[in-house]
Amino acid sequence: MRVIVAGAGLGGLTLAQGLRRSGIDVAVYERDGAHGRPQGVSLHLDERGTAALRACLPPGHRAMAEATLGGPRNRTLLLSEVDGELAIVGSRPADGTRVRPGRQASRRLLRAVLLTGLEDTVRFGAALTRFELCSDGTVRAWFSDGTTDIADVLVGADGVGSTVRRQYLPHARVVDSGRPMLMGATPLRAVAATGLPELIGHSPAAAQVGDTTVAMGIHRFAEPPTAARRRWLPAMPAGVVDSAENYVMWAMAVTQEQLGTVEAPANVWSLATELAADLHPTLRTVVEQAWPDVTVAIRVGVIPPVPKWPVGPVTVIGDAIHLAPGFGGNLAMQDAHRLRDALVRAERGEQSLLAAIGAAEDAMRRDSNPHADLGGRVMPREPRDGAAAEPVGIGTAEAGA
Template sequence: MKVIVAGAGLGGLALANGLRGAGIDVAVHERDRSPLVRRQGYRLHLSDVGIDALTSVMAPERRAALLATAHTPAPRFVRFDPTLKELDVLEHDGLHLSVDRQTLRDALLAGVAETIVYGTRLAGFQAAVGHVTARFDDGTTVTGDVLVGADGINSAVRRQYLPHARVVSTGLVQLYGKIPAEPAASMDNVFTAITGPGHRTVGVAYTRDYATCSFGARAEDLPSGLHAMTQDQLRSLVLDMTDGWHPLIRRMIAQWHDVFPLELRTSVPIPPWPTTRVTLLGDAVHAMSPAAGAGANLALRDAAALSAALAHGGPLIPALRSYEQEMIDSGFAAVRVSAANGARFLGQDPLPSG
């Protein structure tokens, strides 16, 4: 069996690790020209779902080395107002870890680096009896038994395969960056949110050597051209928008660095579709707002479940159908939870009904 994977994000890399471990031929095609050309985030939350998935797909020594770099936060979500008065505390069950996203990517890359072809953007595919052929924008083609769209929220696989599947704006924009660990030490939780008037939110997540700090607001309340702003301009903008907030919050923002803006979008759940030799995982099918902290964990879970289904050795289409049934149910359930949390705490637009 040969599996073609479009996309070398966390889900695609985890899938490639699982397939290689099962002795299945895998070719990963990534549109970026290297794994370092885009900023994709910093600290990453791993729940039991993600940790179990990594246990399934990674070599034990690599997984142990990765987890040795992790930080264990208090297992709770805490929300404050701008004076740092506590508003909500939600305790979490299970194990929760904070890891550096690049450290996780590097660990996954180490097992499958030779399977990845960079600078190859999927242009389309053609499914036929017994095989599927992927076509890339450089004119090359690759034929295999299965094509997996692991190519993220702007998935070219989804666009052709499920043209009716929508990705919509949440109405929110987030500025995402890093701060030194020290000012965030008192907020060592799975996630801490400070929510203020006008749906303005500062999010803090502590990890071993630093903390992530984000600022979110309604898109209409932010100026255009955020991507063209300097770091000083972004800091000044958010300091102006958090005028009068607690001095600790202001100190965090003043120490912000490596900040980049991101429009928050979400998929809209759709009914199951007929199973073929083309399938999807992670953000390519069930992208969600970060309000449930579940996106990366579900991508890793999808990868582990799909690699196990393909390694089982039974008929291909029933194996893919079994994977998709669970992926669709749990993935879109998480989309709905994230949307509900985002609407409640962040001012996210309601999820469209269809």
Template structure:
């Protein structure tokens, strides 16, 4: 059924944009408010992995032509995840998404081999391309430079969001899709905690072409993701190939209507991680101020000399200008709260370590679950009204699946890459 309400979404990341598409497909009046001044205001990362249930959420939300364009521009590396030690001896190697989520960098969700145009996945997406595709279908619905400062409940049951620049927006439902530092979460659930997992990453990419690919070791292309670990409390390296099925700029122009997608070549996503208390690792505030060249020097210093020569050959090809730092965060479980016309999706409620590659998967799943719940609003009578009943149903499902994945990610991160056992609160 059509959902005859207006929905305000705070945050134009993948989860928020997927939700906007899903609701618009049901005739909902949607507006997305993003605090960044423009889509490219800050680094958004490079490779993300989607398999089930993320692909189901994406399919449920996006119009069919945009979903096909997403898959066409994705890569489908071998659906395996590998963990190796610093001498490149295999510690674990299994099908991506199969079985218990024991492997750093894996999926933890049911999946199988797939390819562009197929269904099951997993797929390696270039995150900026995926976001551009989603934005291309939301022209006029995304508003930038809008930093949420508060919201208020109106007498008629609606919600008004107020932004720092004086703008405001009123809707029947307000959805916080605004990430780890969610302003909506702080207002809705002031006791909910997101903690510093005690890991720092220097993240970048290695460009691939026929010549450079020929000079790289075969093992980097044999899995969708490979973690090379020095053991708990020691540095680690993560590598994931992104070899796109179609050039985005060409595939976008073939779309009807055309989608203007930025050119991008194949690459290896490559990150060096270390515990925050590593002797060579500065405080995160200092890390953020380092130049790309200084980040490269720091990563090499943190990693040290006693790693397989293949690792050093890989890092010699790092694109220095692509480097930026990340702090890994993890949420604590949140007890059930009283549902109402404000809710949360993605990292705004269940931030997690990336070791299971489930952060984006779960955010897009949230978008699909909330779309489905709202699409059925009114199917059963409820004293709170159809909207609140739908939100309550979504929140109950989301807490059950999402916080189980957060816990799995935490355990795997502690075992494989030294994620802190007793995380500390993030600074506000």
């Protein structure tokens, strides 16, 4: 069996690793260059993501991914200003109803782990532009670098603006929630003197001050990344770990008016510092000391549920078909895990290829939860007890679709 994966994101790379491990021929085509584009610094990884990594990655990769996770995140905290001090005023267990227990992952490190060993499998700078179903049941795909490829299965793991989805399921829509967010990260050393690290530990926390909510989470690597690479995955490029250090990720909800047309990371960071000017000094420090180049503005989107479609040799996973505020990365990896298992069953002759793909799609539809109401507007995940304000897991609503 030969599989083409469009998109070298979390879902596409997890799938490619899993297929390679199972001896299935796979080629990944990625629109961007090898460094990708800014997509935020951190990822709250719950058991769906970790199970996928465990199943799809070789042992060294798995160990490297786990060694560079942060500490356990079992509850979320609500912070507020009490007598001039930032204090914990509420707490809620991450019981899986809205927030699942997990650990923080550095997106850059995780991506580097996922790419290791796939150097001959991923072709960068090659966006899928269209595909065609052939009469012999195979799929032919065209790419922006002028190449074409043929396979038994084409997987659209090409994110929210998915070209595969637009051609295959043109009725699927992406809806912008109209509630943008600013997200960034700050070296932990820059906030060491504020008392914040001791106050929140590993837990995600949301500080509510007036109308502004700042969500934060500290990532302390379980093992220093440089040592972990030497120990677990020396084949991974050293540059990624050499520059890695403990950090605080933060996010701030803003209005469209506040955001305006600001886009470049340095300008987004300037806007964030302006908005933080009246906040508690600790929160101000978190924002002011952030790395400007990784500060991003995110438009939060959602894909209203897409009814069951006829099964074929083309399928879609991850953000390409369901945007899940809070856990889209986990769902993308879960989809990849399931699809890998399905394709292995087909390869072994335990199930027909189409039945296997259909089973993976059914499971994906059942578990994806885009929180959209009938009008297609986002059902906002409002903080309950303030605790669910952690703004992890967002799909960037790209134009179009």
